[in-house]
Amino acid sequence: MKKILLVLVLVGFLALPVIGLAQVETITAKIGKLTDMLKAILYAIAVLFIVLAAFNFITAAGDPEKIKSARNYVVYALVGVIVAVLAGVLVEVIETTVRPE
Numbered sequence: 001m002k003k004i005l006l007v008l009v010l011v012g013f014l015a016l017p018v019i020g021l022a023q024v025e026t027i028t029a030k031i032g033k034l035t036d037m038l039k040a041i042l043y044a045i046a047v048l049f050i051v052l053a054a055f056n057f058i059t060a061a062g063d064p065e066k067i068k069s070a071r072n073y074v075v076y077a078l079v080g081v082i083v084a085v086l087a088g089v090l091v092e093v094i095e096t097t098v099r100p101e
Contacts, residue, residue: 031091031094031095032091032095035087035088035091036088038084038087039084039085039087039088042080042081042083042084042087043080043081043084045077045080046077046078046080046081046084047077049073049074049076049077049080050073050074050077052070052073053070053071053073053074053077054070055070056069056070056073057070
C-alpha cells in the first residue's frame with residue numbers, strides 16, 4: 001500500500017510541470033487576445049486623432065494656435081500607434097520566452 005501511494009505521489013509531482021505549462025499557454029493566449037483588443041482600440045483612437053488634426057488644419061485659416069493643435073493631434077496619434085506596435089512586440093517576446101520548446 002505504501003509503495004502504491006509513493007508511486008502516485010511521484011507521478012503527481014511529475015505531472016505538475018505539464019499542468020503548469022498548460023496554464024502558461026492559456027495565460028499567454030489571454031494576454032495575446034487582450035493586447036490585440038487594446039491595439040485595435042489604440043488604432044481607432046489614432047485614426048480619430050488624425051481626423052481631428054485634418055479638420056483643424058482645414059479650418060485653421062492661418063491661425064497658428066489651431067495649426068499647433070492639429071500638429072499635436074498628429075503627434076498623439078503617432079505615439080498611440082507606436083505604443084500599440086510595441087505592445088504587440090512585447091507580447092511576442094514574452095510568449096517566445098515563456099513558451100516551452
